[in-house]
Amino acid sequence: MxxxxxxxxxxxxxxxxxxxxxxxxxxxxxxxxxxxxxxxxxxxxxxxxxxxxxxxxxxxxxxNPKKSEHVAQFAAELVKGDRKNPADLTVLDVAAGTGSVGVELVKYGFKNITATDYCQEMLDAAKEKGCYKEFVCCKFGTVTPKVLYPRKFDVVVMHGGFAAGHIPLSSLHTMARLCKKGGIVINSMSLQYTHFVEEYMDIHSYIQYIQELVEAGIWKVEFTRVLDNCMADRHALVHAFRIL
Structure with a gap:
């Protein structure tokens, strides 16, 4: 490490x-x-x-100009495995920032993408990418944002939302609530933060939060992967979930 x-x-x-x-x-x-x-x-x-x-x-x-590509690639692989066309599905990009994930999602065939971020200035930059249909500026955490509603999206993704002072761990449950049953949730974060930010430590070990949601029947884990050097010397920790 x-x-x-x-x-x-x-x-x-x-x-x-x-x-x-x-x-x-x-x-x-x-x-x-x-x-x-x-x-x-x-x-x-x-x-x-x-x-x-x-x-x-x-x-x-x-x-790394390709740092977000893996999120779109994994999403496309999972939905195609379900024999679904990415172009027919709705996607929520949580903590979308300036739209790097959205750009990659479009390359993999997704068209109906909504971006949400807490910073309007970042969303303004994302609009210039031309890859999102809707933009929602709101805080994301324990409560489902008022402008969104449960079971709206086929796919919910987040890349880089977990860091000190950023999005709380409980947002994973919120992402699950926004996703349709049978849909896919993907979270990608820096592996290092699971050893540094106390709130996120249980993501890596499955000891607490993710396992609680498994036991509660919220989702099942499709896979866990670690990607080397996704951002300079930082490795990406990626989880994919199937909503039950």
Whole structure:
């Protein structure tokens, strides 16, 4: 396991730093401060994304322009295994950001895609991609967003939504509630965060949250996969679930 960078728990992210993220390696410093600060608050995260939105995609592409492709690939494989046409299905992209997952979903044949994110500026950047039908700016967590409703989508995906100060673990259950019975939920996150962010540790071990939802009859686990070096030295931990 790569060693974790040392962070100062008293550190806060300033707007001034966010303005300079496109210079040199500032985007990496900003990202590290976002995801490795255990005490960062949701409003701090939102403020950074507001100022980062216009440069976010290009900054992430410097790390790996194909970082989101696996989410679309796995979704396509699972629905085609059900003998379904991706073009006929509805998809919810949770924590869609600037739309990198949506771009890949379109490449794999999905057409009816809704994007949701807490940051309107990120969604504005996603609109320019031309891959989404609808946009929903809302906080995502324990409660189903008012503008959405249960059992609406055939596929629900999230890539990179789990990090310190971002989306809570309970959002997995919310994703399941938004998905139709028999549908697919996919979550992809950095494996390192399961060893760093206390709330997410049980995702890797199955000891608590995921197993509770299995036992409650919410879903069954289709697969668990670890992808090497999906983002620089970070590995992706991917779970796929079938809604019951």
């Amino acid at each position: 790569p060693s974790m960078p040392q962070t100062n728990n008293e550190t806060t992210i300033s707007t001034e730093n966010s303005k300079n993220i496109t210079k040199g390696e500032e985007h990496k410093k900003t990202w590290d401060a976002l995801v490795y600060n255990k005490n960062i608050k949701s409003d701090e995260v939102l403020n950074v994304y507001k100022t980062w939105a216009t440069a976010y995609q290009s900054d992430m592409d410097k790390v």
